[in-house]
Amino acid sequence: MSETTKTRWSVNPAGEKFALPEERDYIIEMQRLTELTKQARARGLEIVVVMGAGFVGAVMAAVVASTKDKNGKCSKFVIVCQRPSTRSYWKIPMISRGESPIKAEDPEVEELIARCVNEDKTLVASFNSDCLTLADCVVVDVQCDFAKNDLGKMRTGEADMAALEATIRTIGEKVEPQCLTLIETTVAPGTTEFVAWPIMKKAFVARGITTEPLLAHSFERVMPGKDYVASIRDFWRVCSGCNLEARTRVEKFLREVLNTEKFPLTVMDRPIESETTKIIENSYRATILAFLNEWSLFSERNGVDLIKVVNAIKMRPTHNNMIFPGPGVGGYCLPKDGGLGYWAYRHILGFEDGDQLFKITPTAIDINDTRALHVAELVRDALRNMGRYIAGADVVICGASYRQDVGDTRYSGSEMVIRKLTEMGAEVRVHDPYVDHWYEFESQDSYPSPGQSWARFFRNQEGLKDLRVEKDLTLTLKGAEALVLAVPHKDYMNLKPSDIVKWAGKPLAIIDCFGILTDDIIREYFELGCEVKALGRGHVQRLKKEVQNNKTN
Secondary structure, eight states, X not given: OOTTSOOOEEEXXXXXXXXXXXXXXXXXXXXXXHHHHHHHHHTTOEEEEEEOOSTTHHHHHHHHHTOBOTTXXXXXXXXXXXXXXXTTTTHHHHHHTTOOSSOOSOHHHHHHHHXXXXXXOOEEEESOGGXXXXXXXXXXXXXXXXXXXXXXXXXXXXXXXXXXXXXXXXXXXXXXXXXXXXXXXXXXXTHIIIIIHXXXXXXHHHTTOOSOOEEEEOOOOOOOSTTXXXXXXXXXEEEEESSHHHHHHHHXXXXXXXXXXXXXXXXXXXXXXXXXXXXXXXXXXXXXHHHHHHHHHHHHHTTOBHHHHHHHHTTSGGGTTOOOOOSSOXXXXXXXXXXXXXXXXXXXXXXXXXXXXXXXXXXXXXXXXXXXXXXXXXXXXXXXXXXXOSTTOEEEEEOOSSSTTOOOOTTOHHHHHHHHHHHTTXXXXXXXXXXXXXXXXXXXXXXXXXXXXXXXXXXXXXXXXXXXXXXXXXXXXXXXXXXXXXXXXXGGTTOOHHHHHHHHTSOOEEEESSSOSOHHHHHHHHHTTOEEEETTBTTHHHHHHHHHHHHHO
């Protein structure tokens, strides 16, 4: 980049601007890292580079950097590396100040990063991938996505491994022969052995290196929320390596970094087994959630309260992990991981009979992806029962995140509800106490990547770029004609019907997506002149008749 080139900026969620590095900055940065790693080695620390500073990488880097040996001394020095794009570079200066680049409900995230950066001096951040030349171990936390080309048709989707492959290629071109590379990303089965390893081998041959690359896989099980750090450090892990030395090295590394005494490590024979473990694990969960969709519709049409049914079933110990799906299944993993397995069967492993083999997994994902559309229908029907119309109606969505009490909006069912309601002509407002920016709307032309927004499946979406998440529920509800309780945040669990009607200024339609409302609360809404609909709760109509009968008697 020349001196005269116009400065480019990266802006963090708070609006702070950071100038992207110029060519001369790379040399200065590498000199800094070389000196820091020299000092770290003098302290007896292993040098670990974490590639990617996102939801997993930033926290994983801090967990590794906080590792202590048996004598209570720090044993790792970590460089978290993020490419200097306008979209993501801001994470580097934030981490360098000891600040978390991700908003987390777990206070340990901020505390851990701050301590490792400012006190222990075991964590730094960089934009220069030449830091790979200094590494004893590289942890890869670069995204491997599954792009869906049609709504409700998972089979037409495809894995997007471009970023992962580019990262692996760079690693192969830079690391020392004895450096261990650990892929922590959830990938399509076969990726580590049949895609990544050949890329690294080719790079090694081009460099005149005759030994095999040391490549391993161990998928993350990160769960955003109050136990964010614990879901990395204090949780069961699975790992494997492409050869015996890689398997031995990754087992040693994970036993040093994670709490494997209380949460035993499972070591598999081959990476494809580790990769398949994650895919089946999440496909199973997605399937169980999709299974309840048909019974949810059954319950609505036949006067059954599925929430009570599920709670009754959960009394049986063998079924106590049954979960009501709400308005779809969100988060980064469950909506896509089965698709990675389906895609890999043909495109990596070479089989042509995927449509004959995979029946349940694609269907489950399709059901989960489209379940939220029914919520929009319930809003329409509730308004119609009040003599109103969905077109032009003011609808408030309570809950933007994909699960309760977190600020993560990735593949949130609420997004699909809003897009369908907007297509139907409704005017939508959103409240969420945990979400500050909903980038799926604010940046829908480029987020999660150009051309991949859910907006492409619906009409009338342009105006949603201006959608902002509100924090004052009282003001958000003013003039509302419908309220959708989309996420069971603790803030929504004890709302009083009288307050809701007062804040709205009139009776309104109430749609419960998660069994938030008790029967007594539902009755109170009806007594106040509201209309109530709920996913999987057909008994609501019986409660409505009870209230009507009481009024006439």
